[in-house]
Amino acid sequence: MRIAKFAILFLLLNISFAKDIINNSFITEYEYGAMLYENPRGIGCNKCHDRGDKSVVIAKYKDKKNETKTLKAPPINKVSYEKFVDVLTTKRGSSNIMPSYFLTDDEIKSIYFYIKNLKK
Numbered sequence: 001m002r003i004a005k006f007a008i009l010f011l012l013l014n015i016s017f018a019k020d021i022i023n024n025s026f027i028t029e030y031e032y033g034a035m036l037y038e039n040p041r042g043i044g045c046n047k048c049h050d051r052g053d054k055s056v057v058i059a060k061y062k063d064k065k066n067e068t069k070t071l072k073a074p075p076i077n078k079v080s081y082e083k084f085v086d087v088l089t090t091k092r093g094s095s096n097i098m099p100s101y102f103l104t105d106d107e108i109k110s111i112y113f114y115i116k117n118l119k120k
């Protein structure tokens with residue numbers, strides 16, 4: 001009887017350890033978001049937005065009147081989730097610089113999570 005109790009306890013312990021191991025082997029939402037941010041099936045967000053916390057100059061060019069123009073990507077870590085989703089799900093016209101993406105709701109959520117929690 002005693003041995004059986006120990007055996008059960010041992011089994012239960014093992015199960016909870018196994019669960020820990022499985023949980024730890026999954027990548028976190030932060031890591032998943034980071035991965036998508038740099039490789040969102042298309043040009044990486046980081047290529048234009050860098051770390052997303054400041055305005056980034058993408059290019060400087062001269063227009064027809066020979067005036068220097070700067071093309072900038074805005075900071076993206078302060079926008080609301082609604083806006084974030086909107087920008088990433090709206091089909092963008094050719095006049096826009098930012099490309100269109102085909103990300104799922106969960107992928108957008110993870111990128112947003114990453115941008116919001118970016119480690120310094």
Ligand code: HEC
Nearest residue numbers: 040043044045048072073074076079084087096097098099
């Ligand atoms: C080729 C450069 C480029 C890439 C790549 C890019 N963006 Fe942008 N993004 C821009 C520019 C430029 C704007 C300003 C609006 C516009 O012209 O489309 C912008 C606007 C935004 C905005 C709206 C910010 C605001 O305050 O209005 C969000 C959010 C955003 N980008 C997120 C992303 C995410 C997330 C990715 C990756 C999945 C990404 N962008 C990839 C250039 C880029």
